[in-house]
Amino acid sequence: xxxxxxHLIDPNDFTLEELDEVFKLADKMxxxxxxxxxxxxxxxxxxxxxxPSTRTRLSFESAMLRMGGSILGFSDAATSSVSKGESIADTxxxxxxxxxxxxMRHPKEGAPKLASEFSTAPVINGGxxxxxxxxxTLTDLLTINQLKGKIEGHTVAFCGDLKFGRTVHSLISTxxxxxxxxFILISPIELKLPESLxxxxxxxxxxxxxxxxxxxxxxAEIDILYMTRIQKERFFNExxxxxLKDSYILNRNxxxxxxxxxxxxxxxxRVNEIGYDVDGDPRAVYFKQAEYGIYxxxxxxxxxxxxxxxxxxx
Amino acid sequence: xxxxxxxNCGIVIDHITPGNGIKIFEKLKLGNVDxxxxxxxxxxxxxxxxxxxxxIENKIDIDLxxxxxxxxxxxxxxxxxxxxxxxxxxxxxxxVTGLFRCKNPRCVTNFDEYAVPKFRLSNSNKKIxxxxxYCEELTxxxx
Numbered sequence: 001x002x003x004x005x006x007h008l009i010d011p012n013d014f015t016l017e018e019l020d021e022v023f024k025l026a027d028k029m030x031x032x033x034x035x036x037x038x039x040x041x042x043x044x045x046x047x048x049x050x051x052p053s054t055r056t057r058l059s060f061e062s063a064m065l066r067m068g069g070s071i072l073g074f075s076d077a078a079t080s081s082v083s084k085g086e087s088i089a090d091t092x093x094x095x096x097x098x099x100x101x102x103x104m105r106h107p108k109e110g111a112p113k114l115a116s117e118f119s120t121a122p123v124i125n126g127g128x129x130x131x132x133x134x135x136x137t138l139t140d141l142l143t144i145n146q147l148k149g150k151i152e153g154h155t156v157a158f159c160g161d162l163k164f165g166r167t168v169h170s171l172i173s174t175x176x177x178x179x180x181x182x183f184i185l186i187s188p189i190e191l192k193l194p195e196s197l198x199x200x201x202x203x204x205x206x207x208x209x210x211x212x213x214x215x216x217x218x219x220a221e222i223d224i225l226y227m228t229r230i231q232k233e234r235f236f237n238e239x240x241x242x243x244l245k246d247s248y249i250l251n252r253n254x255x256x257x258x259x260x261x262x263x264x265x266x267x268x269x270r271v272n273e274i275g276y277d278v279d280g281d282p283r284a285v286y287f288k289q290a291e292y293g294i295y296x297x298x299x300x301x302x303x304x305x306x307x308x309x310x311x312x313x314x
Numbered sequence: 315x316x317x318x319x320x321x322n323c324g325i326v327i328d329h330i331t332p333g334n335g336i337k338i339f340e341k342l343k344l345g346n347v348d349x350x351x352x353x354x355x356x357x358x359x360x361x362x363x364x365x366x367x368x369x370i371e372n373k374i375d376i377d378l379x380x381x382x383x384x385x386x387x388x389x390x391x392x393x394x395x396x397x398x399x400x401x402x403x404x405x406x407x408x409x410v411t412g413l414f415r416c417k418n419p420r421c422v423t424n425f426d427e428y429a430v431p432k433f434r435l436s437n438s439n440k441k442i443x444x445x446x447x448y449c450e451e452l453t454x455x456x457x
Contacts, residue, residue, distance in 0.1 A: 089428040108422040110448025114429045129420045131449055196445075196452045200436075 004306030007116040007123045011134045011174040019141065019174075025309055026142050026292075026299035033066065035311040036298065040069030043305055046099025047073030048091065048115075049126070050106040055268055055290065056126050056135070060103050063297035067307075072099060089118040096121040101301055103135075104128075122304040130164035136267050137170040138300060139293035144224060146292060147263060147285060152178035155221055159186040159248050160228035160273055162193040167267040168228055169197060176205040184218045185211045188247045190240070191230070215248050219257045225250075227266045227273050251275035258283065265289055318352055318369065325376060326391040327368040332356050334385045335366025341380060344370065379407040383414075383442075383455050408435045410444060410455075418451035 003018060011019070029036050045064040049057050053075070061071050073095070088111055095102055096119040104112045105126035112125035127133040145151050156175060158168050162185055172193070175181045185193050192211065201207060212218060219225075230245045249272055250264070266274060266286040278284050302309050330338060335355050344351045350371035359365040373392070381388050382404040390402045410433045416423050423431040423446070433444035436452055443452045 087428050088422070088426050106422070107420070108425050109418060109420045109451075110422040110429070110446065111426070113448050114422050114426060118428070128422075129449075131420075196450075 002306070003303040005122055006304055007112075007119075008134050008300065008304070009113045009116055009123065009125045010132050011137045011170050012177075013134075016177060019138070022138060022296065022299045022303060023142050023145050025303065026295040027146070029295045029298050030146070030292070033295075036067055036302070036309070038068040039302055039307045039309060039311065040064060040067035040305065043067075043069040043101070043307065044099040045069060045071045045073075045301065046095045046102040046121070047071060047075065047126075048095060048102060048104040048106075049073070049075045050077040050104070050111070052076065053105050053126065055293075056105060056133075057103075059290075059293045060124075060126065060135075060297050060301075063294050063301060066294065067298055067302060069301075088114050092119045092123070095119075101304055124300065124304070127166055130166050130169070132170045133166040133267075134170055135293070135297055135300065136167045137174050138296040139289060140167070140171050140226070140265060140267070141174065142296045143265065143285060143289040143292045144263070147288070148223070151175070153180040154223040155182040155184065156224045156226060157184035157186055157218065157222040158193075158226045158228065159215055159250075161191045161230045162187040162228070163191040164231055165228045168193070168226070171226065173197070173201065176201045176207050181205075182208040183210070184222060185209060186213070186215050186218075186248065187211075188213060188244055190244060191247075215250070216254055216257070219254070220259070222258065222262055224263045224265060225258070227264065227270070229266075229269065229271050229273055246272065249273055249275060250278055252277045252281065255281065255283070316354075316357075318354060320396055321350075321369050321371045321393050322396050324349075324369070324371045324373055324393050326370070326393060327376070327381070328365070328389045328391060329359070329361070329387050330366035330368065331385050331387055332364045332366055335368060338381065338384055338388075339368060341384065342368075342374075342376070344368070347372070378402065378404050379410060380413055382407045383410065406435060406442060409433065410435075414453070414455055416446045416449060416451060417453040418446065418449050421446055421449040421451065423448055 064071050092115040101122045103124040103126040104115050106128050109129035109131035111128050116123040125134050141151055162168050232241050262283050264284045268290055335353050339353050352369040354367040356364045386406045388404045391398045392400045412430045416431050423429040432447040436445040437443040441454055443454050445452055
């Protein structure tokens with residue numbers, strides 16, 4: 001098993017064993033981060049962010065800096081050669097020679113896949129439109145693994161924007177590959193999980209899916225509640241966004257029937273879908289989740305770069 | 315009874331579902347060529363009630379993938395010295411590149427000229443659906 005030189009466009013690009021390799025390395029990094037502080041010395045991460053991102057970009061940058069590497073790139077398409085009409089292929093061909101590993105966020109779905117076809121350096125999908133966000137999935141799975149002890153066999157509820165929410169699409173696709181997963185999909189009718197994705201998952205995997213518009217109805221059976229933001233930038237008109245944006249707001253009161261060890265996750269940033277009164281609840285793990293994101297990305301980049309991660313005895 | 319001569323050297327696209335003949339004729343741009351071409355519509359068929367046939371007195375390159383998309387019932391006969399040299403059955407293609415666009419308005423293939431739309435066959439039962447290699451959305455092909 002060797003991830004050196006590989007791209008990560010879709011979580012399905014990695015087998016479960018390869019994902020496990022990432023989580024095992026991330027676990028070692030969590031336990032002793034300093035031991036890995038020089039493994040990427042002399043390596044460069046290229047960040048190609050065609051749409052605004054704070055968390056994902058900074059998380060990648062932090063991850064590379066914490067391993068002793070360097071970073072370059074752009075965080076706004078308007079200030080790069082992209083604004084002059086340069087194609088993705090040309091941009092990536094050039095940046096692939098400037099950096100050793102690239103992360104791309106793009107508003108158009110499939111753009112990182114296109115980039116990977118022209119890049120000599122490994123390309124990591126940092127989010128493409130409403131399609132996929134595989135490193136958020138690595139982060140989510142690492143969080144579940146760290147805090148629940150295993151990834152398989154949980155009842156996972158997804159709540160909010162399941163239509164455009166790429167984090168949801170990536171995570172549910174990957175969790176379906178693990179044994180005995182049950183999903184409760186909570187959303188307004190207009191923001192339901194795309195039918196094509198649901199049909200595809202049900203056909204391929206032995207999973208159970210329940211769809212509802214009621215957040216509290218299934219609260220008592222949920223092991224992991226994954227909340228999402230209704231994303232304004234995914235709507236073509238303001239009226240639809242305004243009508244749906246406050247569909248689900250989680251507060252302490254709504255948690256009264258929840259299991260004592262239920263985990264509340266959120267890819268962040270949140271707006272108002274999780275009340276601040278929930279932050280102090282021990283079941284709220286979204287800030288811990290963001291922290292694990294650094295380790296998931298550190299482990300991923302180290303493995304794609306093929307650097308020596310055997311730090312014991314150094 | 316309408317009678318059309320056999321061709322000596324060329325291609326006969328046979329067993330076309332009635333109504334599809336004109337679509338294939340247009341797709342192959344046969345209205346603009348300078349060699350003999352015949353489009354027969356609603357002719358008697360032994361297996362079907364009716365069929366369309368296209369006869370082309372020239373060995374042109376035929377995109378069997380495209381023909382399979384339009385009508386998987388088609389047979390393509392290559393004619394040499396007035397006899398059938400080979401017979402090819404077309405089928406619904408498993409992979410299609412560049413023949414139609416992805417229906418997803420957010421797909422990169424609708425914005426970037428380097429991105430040639432590529433699809434894999436997802437469902438060929440009732441409705442033929444193709445999954446985009448880039449955005450994974452399903453697109454149904456309608457000529």
